[in-house]
Amino acid sequence: MQHNTSKAQMHSPQASSRLHRLSSVPTRPLPIFDPAIPRQPGSPLIGRANDLELLKQHLWEDGNASLTTLNGLPGIGKTTLAITLAYDEEVLESFADGILWAGLGPSANIPSILSHWGRLLGLSLTEQSADYTSWTRALHAAIGSRRLLIIIDDAWTLEDVLPFKIGGPHCAHLVTTRFPAIAAHFAVNGPLTLPELNKEESMRLLRHLAPTVFRHDSHKESDLVQAVGGLPLALTLMGNYLRKQASHGDTQHIQNAIQSLSNTRQRLELSEAYDANLEPEPGAPKLRSLQSVIAITDRQLSSTARAALCALSILPPKPHSFSEETALTVADCDPATLDVLIDAGLLECSMSERYTLHQTISDYARAHLEESAPYARFIAYILDYVEQHEKDYELLEGESAVILGALDAAYEHQYWAELVKGVCAFAPFLLMRGSYALAHTHLQRAYQAANILQDRDGILNTLLQIGEIAYRLGEYTLAHSTYQQGIELARSWNNRRYLCAHLTGQGWLVWKRSDYSSAESYLREGLTIAQQDNYPEYLIEQLRVLGSIIASGGDYNRSEVYLQEALSLARTQGDREKVSRLYLSIGVTYAEQGQNEKAEHFLNEGLSLARQIVHCELTIIFLLNLGTLAYEQEHYELAETHLQEGLGLAQHFHLREWIGILLINIGEMKIKQGTYTQAEDFLVRGLKVAKEIGSPRIIASAHNLYGELYLHLDQVEQASAAYQHMLTTLPEGDHEMYILGQYGLARVAAARGDITEARRLGDICLASLVMSGHRKEAEVRTWLASLSMPSNPL
Numbered sequence: 001m002q003h004n005t006s007k008a009q010m011h012s013p014q015a016s017s018r019l020h021r022l023s024s025v026p027t028r029p030l031p032i033f034d035p036a037i038p039r040q041p042g043s044p045l046i047g048r049a050n051d052l053e054l055l056k057q058h059l060w061e062d063g064n065a066s067l068t069t070l071n072g073l074p075g076i077g078k079t080t081l082a083i084t085l086a087y088d089e090e091v092l093e094s095f096a097d098g099i100l101w102a103g104l105g106p107s108a109n110i111p112s113i114l115s116h117w118g119r120l121l122g123l124s125l126t127e128q129s130a131d132y133t134s135w136t137r138a139l140h141a142a143i144g145s146r147r148l149l150i151i152i153d154d155a156w157t158l159e160d161v162l163p164f165k166i167g168g169p170h171c172a173h174l175v176t177t178r179f180p181a182i183a184a185h186f187a188v189n190g191p192l193t194l195p196e197l198n199k200e201e202s203m204r205l206l207r208h209l210a211p212t213v214f215r216h217d218s219h220k221e222s223d224l225v226q227a228v229g230g231l232p233l234a235l236t237l238m239g240n241y242l243r244k245q246a247s248h249g250d251t252q253h254i255q256n257a258i259q260s261l262s263n264t265r266q267r268l269e270l271s272e273a274y275d276a277n278l279e280p281e282p283g284a285p286k287l288r289s290l291q292s293v294i295a296i297t298d299r300q301l302s303s304t305a306r307a308a309l310c311a312l313s314i315l316p317p318k319p320h321s322f323s324e325e326t327a328l329t330v331a332d333c334d335p336a337t338l339d340v341l342i343d344a345g346l347l348e349c350s351m352s353e354r355y356t357l358h359q360t361i362s363d364y365a366r367a368h369l370e371e372s373a374p375y376a377r378f379i380a381y382i383l384d385y386v387e388q389h390e391k392d393y394e395l396l397e398g399e400s401a402v403i404l405g406a407l408d409a410a411y412e413h414q415y416w417a418e419l420v421k422g423v424c425a426f427a428p429f430l431l432m433r434g435s436y437a438l439a440h441t442h443l444q445r446a447y448q449a450a451n452i453l454q455d456r457d458g459i460l461n462t463l464l465q466i467g468e469i470a471y472r473l474g475e476y477t478l479a480h481s482t483y484q485q486g487i488e489l490a491r492s493w494n495n496r497r498y499l500c501a502h503l504t505g506q507g508w509l510v511w512k513r514s515d516y517s518s519a520e521s522y523l524r525e526g527l528t529i530a531q532q533d534n535y536p537e538y539l540i541e542q543l544r545v546l547g548s549i550i551a552s553g554g555d556y557n558r559s560e561v562y563l564q565e566a567l568s569l570a571r572t573q574g575d576r577e578k579v580s581r582l583y584l585s586i587g588v589t590y591a592e593q594g595q596n597e598k599a600e601h602f603l604n605e606g607l608s609l610a611r612q613i614v615h616c617e618l619t620i621i622f623l624l625n626l627g628t629l630a631y632e633q634e635h636y637e638l639a640e641t642h643l644q645e646g647l648g649l650a651q652h653f654h655l656r657e658w659i660g661i662l663l664i665n666i667g668e669m670k671i672k673q674g675t676y677t678q679a680e681d682f683l684v685r686g687l688k689v690a691k692e693i694g695s696p697r698i699i700a701s702a703h704n705l706y707g708e709l710y711l712h713l714d715q716v717e718q719a720s721a722a723y724q725h726m727l728t729t730l731p732e733g734d735h736e737m738y739i740l741g742q743y744g745l746a747r748v749a750a751a752r753g754d755i756t757e758a759r760r761l762g763d764i765c766l767a768s769l770v771m772s773g774h775r776k777e778a779e780v781r782t783w784l785a786s787l788s789m790p791s792n793p794l
Contacts, residue, residue, distance in 0.1 A: 029146065032098030032120050036113075037151075040087045041080055046208060047201030047232075048081055051194060055085060058192060059149070059172050060094070067165070067173040071183035072194035073345060073358055074293045075233030078176040081194065082151050085174070095172070097146035103153050106296060108160045114139065140166045147171065155182055178297065178345040196230035196318075196358070205232065209239025212246050213254055220258050228267065229318055229359035234290055237270045264363045294364045297344055305340045308333040311374035312347065312357055313365035314409060320401035321354035329381045330374050375409050379418050382406035386425045391575060393613045396429045407442055416449035420458040427465045432577065434616035434653035436469050443469070460486055460498035464505060471509050472617060474656030474693035479509050500529040500538045508545050512657075514696040514731035519549060540566045540578050544585055551589045554735045554772025559589055580609040580618055584625070591629055592736070594775030599629055620646045620658050624665065631669040639669055657698070660689035664702050671709050679709055700730040700737050707744045711751065720748045739768050743780060755787055762787070 045052065058068040072078050085091055086099050100120070102113045114135050121142040147170040155161045155177040165173060177183050183191035197205065202225040207214060214221040228234035238261055245257035260266050271289035298306060308331035315322045315330060327338055338355070341347035348356045357365075382403055389395045396403070403426055410419040423446035430439035443462050450458030467482035483506040490499035507522030523546050530539035547562030563586050570578035583606030591599035607622035627642030643666050650658040663686030670679035683705055690698035703726035710719035723744040730737050746761035762784045769777040 029097065029122075031096060032100065032148070034099055034101040034117075034120060036103065036116065037086050037099065037101040038079075038083050038103075040083060043208060045080065045084050046205045047197040048077065048084070051081060051192075052084060052088070055081065055174070055192060056088070056090065058189075059091070059174070067175065067186050067188070069183040069187040069191040070174060070176045070194060071180055071191045071345075072178065073196075073231065073361070074178050074297060075231050075290060075360065076194050076196065077232040078178070078194055079153055080232070082153050082174060082176050086149075086151060091149060095147050095149040097148050099149045099151065101151050101153065102164050104156060104160050105154050106156045106300070108156070110160065110163055114163060118142075136163055136166050140168070143167045143171065145170055149174065152176070155179070158182055158185055161186065179343060180345060181343045197232060197235070198230060199225055202230045202235055205235045206239050206242075209236065210242040210246060213242045213258070224258070224261055227262070227264075227359065231290075231358065231360050233288075233293065234267065234360055237272060237289065238267070240272055241270055265367060268360075268364060268367060290360055291364065294346075294361060297346060298364070298368075301340070301344060304333065305337055305344070306368075307331075308337045309341055309346060309361075309365045310369040311377075312341075312355075313362045313369055314374050314378055314405070315357065315362075316401045316405045317359040317362040318348070318356040320405075321350065321356045322402050323399070324353055324355065326381065326399075326402060327355050330378045332373070332377060372413070375413050376415075379406050379410045379413075379415050379422075383418050383422045383425075386422055390425055390428075391577075393429065393432070393576070396426070397433075397614065400429075404438075404442075411445050411449075416453050417455070419449045420446045420453065420455055420462070422446075424458065424461045424465070431465070431468065431472070432613065432615045432617075434655075436473060436653070440466065440469050456489075456493050456495060457498070460490055460493075460495060460502070463489070464498065464501050467502075467505055467509075471505070471512075472655060472657075474660075474689075474695075476509065476513055476694055480506070480513075483509060496529050496533050497535055497538075500526045500533070500535055500542075503529070504538055504541050504545065511545070511549050512695065512697070514734055516549065516553075516731065516734065520546075523549070536569055536573065537575075540569045540573075540575070540582075543569075544578075544582055548585050548588075551585075551592065552734065552736055554768070554774065556589060556593055556773055560586075563589065576609055576613050577615060577618075580606050580613070580615065583609065584618065584621060588625055591625065592775055593773050594778070596629060596633065600626070603629065616649060616653055617655060617658070620649045620653075620655065620662075623649070624658065624662055627669075628665050631672060634672070636669065636673055643669065656689055656693050657695065660686050660693065660695070660698050661701075662686075663689065664698065664705060667702075668705050668708070671705065671712060674712075676709060676713060679705075683709065696729055696731050697734060697737065700726045700734070700741075703729060704737070704740050704744060707748075711744075711747055714751075716748060716751045719751070720745070723748060735768070735772070736774065739765050739774070740776070743776070747783070750787060759784065759787055 055068065055070065059066060070078050070081065086101065092099075100117055102108075102117075104113075117139055118135075121139060123138055123142055143166060145168050148167055150164060150167055150171060150173045152161055152164045152173065152175045155175050156179065161175055161182070167173070175183070175186055180191070180193075183193075199222070203214075203221055206221055206225065224238060225235070228238070241261075242254070242257055246254050248254075261270070268291040269289055271287035271292070273287060298309070301309065311331040311333075312327060315326065324335070324338070328335065331337065338347060338349075342349050346357075346361050348358070350356070382399075383406070385399065386396070386403060403422075407419065407422050407426065409415075410422060423442045427439045427443055427446075430436075430442075443466050447459065447462040447466065449455075450462055463482055463486040467479045467486065470476075470479035470482060483502050486502035487499060487506060490496075490502055503522045503526035507519045507526060510522065511519035523542055526538065527542040527546065529535070530542050543562045543566035547559045547566065550562065551559035563582060567579065567582040567586070570582055583602045587599045587602035587606060590596075590602065603622055603626050607619065607626065610618035610622055623642045623646030627639045627646065630636070630639035630642060643662060647659065647662040647666070650662055663682050667679045667682035667686060670676070670682060683702055687699065687702040687706075690702055703722050707719045707722035707726065710716070710722060723741050726744070727738070727741040730741065742761050743765045746758045746765060749755075749761060750758035762780060766777065766780045766784060768774075769780060
């Protein structure tokens with residue numbers, strides 16, 4: 001390699017001067033490869049190829065006398081990258097006269113480094129002055145027109161860097177520092193910030209260092225990578241430690257070693273000896289660890305800044321972020337203190353005024369946190385924030401990680417009252433986002449806390465939302481028992497607000513299970529309470545659900561009265577979620593009446609609103625209904641797009657009810673397209689899900705479509721059995737599905753040649769459809785008219 005040749009060609013200054021005297025022709029000074037440059041790393045530089053190329057581009061493109069700065073966290077690998085740069089063949093070729101190295105640190109020995117450079121450049125002792133200005137002037141003259149790269153590593157102050165900004169027009173400088181302010185000061189075109197390794201790069205580094213440890217357990221490897229946030233020093237320390245442990249060959253020994261690294265303090269204190277060329281300063285720790293590397297910076301902080309750093313450690317670490325208001329409240333400090341932490345390279349700030357704390361910095365600071373006051377401030381602030389912004393979904397989204405951190409802190413530190421209030425206020429947002437498991441965990445904690453406090457409102461509220469989760473996940477039996485428990489407790493405690501809420505939930509659930517008489521009973525009692533006691537938030541839901549139930553019975557005019565009243569109230573309250581739900585109910589009602597243009601308007605408006613507030617379940621339901629409306633109008637490509645997107649979302653969030661319905665509706669679309677094998681596959685899958693969750697209406701819908709499929713396949717007896725099964729499965733009171741079943745049997749009769757029975761059943765269906773104004777009216781009327789034709793359609 002070229003750098004080895006350069007070293008071999010180095011001569012002492014005295015030897016160089018003798019050669020000069022012996023030659024009659026001036027000779028170019030021999031290249032310098034500073035022996036202070038640390039040894040090249042023994043391991044390949046993993047995950048830094050792009051960073052190395054970017055650094056080289058800066059050196060080439062910034063022109064003559066360029067100065068590039070490299071900034072990053074302690075342990076991010078700034079020095080390692082600078083060393084690699086010094087040994088790079090393209091760099092050695094470009095800077096043909098050599099490389100000088102100044103390793104500074106918190107207590108830089110500037111005279112020693114300048115003296116060392118003087119000897120390399122051939123300065124006599126008389127030219128080396130105690131006066132920095134004279135000294136640097138002499139070094140500058142000695143460099144002259146030479147093309148040198150000057151690396152100033154680990155700068156801690158601006159003043160330490162200035163003596164080394166020497167050299168002529170053909171020199172370039174690289175300054176590495178953990179302090180953003182120093183990097184920004186010297187970089188004309190902005191500093192280069194060295195990022196953490198990503199997950200893939202981090203895992204490659206661990207596998208390289210400990211190749212036999214993670215062969216059969218990538219999950220633990222991933223956990224370790226996440227625990228240190230892709231910090232190369234931490235990964236290197238862990239990898240070297242695990243490789244040594246693996247040398248024992250005992251599997252249990254290795255597993256114990258991996259397990260020990262899940263402990264924060266163990267990771268911080270994990271250490272190894274410094275490289276021989278990177279010896280610490282006198283009095284500094286002889287072993288390198290995360291603890292010691294971060295402590296060097298920590299010791300430079302004032303007690304106020306140190307206390308603020310420790311307080312901020314209770315906030316979620318990177319990649320999560322937090323606002324300045326959150327930081328100031330939790331740390332109980334002023335903005336100037338945050339600036340100190342930023343300047344120290346411990347706290348990062350983005351252009352959007354969001355702050356981040358790296359995982360290892362957070363671990364270090366948390367280990368030194370001794371007071372509980374930051375937790376109290378954090379929990380109180382977040383509780384107030386959530387209650388103020390309960391319907392500001394975009395704001396809640398931006399702070400969701402911080403809010404969840406506060407709820408965890410409230411649980412761990414037994415702030416029971418705050419936990420109950422915070423969870424009850426934030427859980428509806430989690431349900432909107434489809435985070436059902438996470439919401440359930442927090443609600444169970446809050447339910448326990450409410451029982452400890454004997455907080456009746458808290459108990460009833462958490463039960464209400466636990467029941468809703470069970471319902472959404474298709475766990476109808478659990479949802480029913482949870483709502484019933486809430487109803488009984490609310491009655492015994494005379495809590496009419498939550499009695500109204502639980503009656504609404506139970507009414508909607510039993511309607512979904514096709515118990516229509518019980519559903520109307522629950523809902524009418526809830527509606528009476530909501531009207532008498534003026535609970536507008538529950539009144540809207542009561543009116544919406546009643547409107548939907550009445551529509552399913554075919555009374556569309558009365559349904560519209562309920563739904564429009566509810567919509568007016570929801571708009572008045574500015575509740576986007578409730579408005580979106582009402583658009584859905586109104587759109588579906590119009591679709592059932594065959595008023596497709598109105599249906600599409602409300603469904604598209606609702607979908608747009610559901611996407612805007614990122615309501616996962618509502619988005620799925622809108623896609624289902626728009627897809628169904630599209631294939632009923634033979635717009636199959638659009639229908640496929642909507643239904644497949646809806647199915648993908650439903651499967652992602654494990655919403656079994658909607659998975660079942662979407663599969664069945666896709667099956668119906670395939671029947672209309674004539675792809676019967678595909679249709680049967682979707683119907684089989686949909687019916688299986690419907691039976692798992694115990695939904696009679698979805699089961700009946702699947703059997704109805706089986707009858708349709710068998711008629712198209714001329715399997716008349718199978719079709720008859722399917723329709724009969726549908727009607728026996730269907731609970732009493734489902735008017736729409738009953739008519740569809742009778743229409744199916746009418747077509748079976750026609751297929752058997754029994755035109756009289758076919759017409760009798762068809763006339764009954766038509767009369768019912770005309771009375772309700774159902775969209776199937778035109779289809780049945782056309783079919784009846786065709787019975788007198790030679791060839792009877794299905």
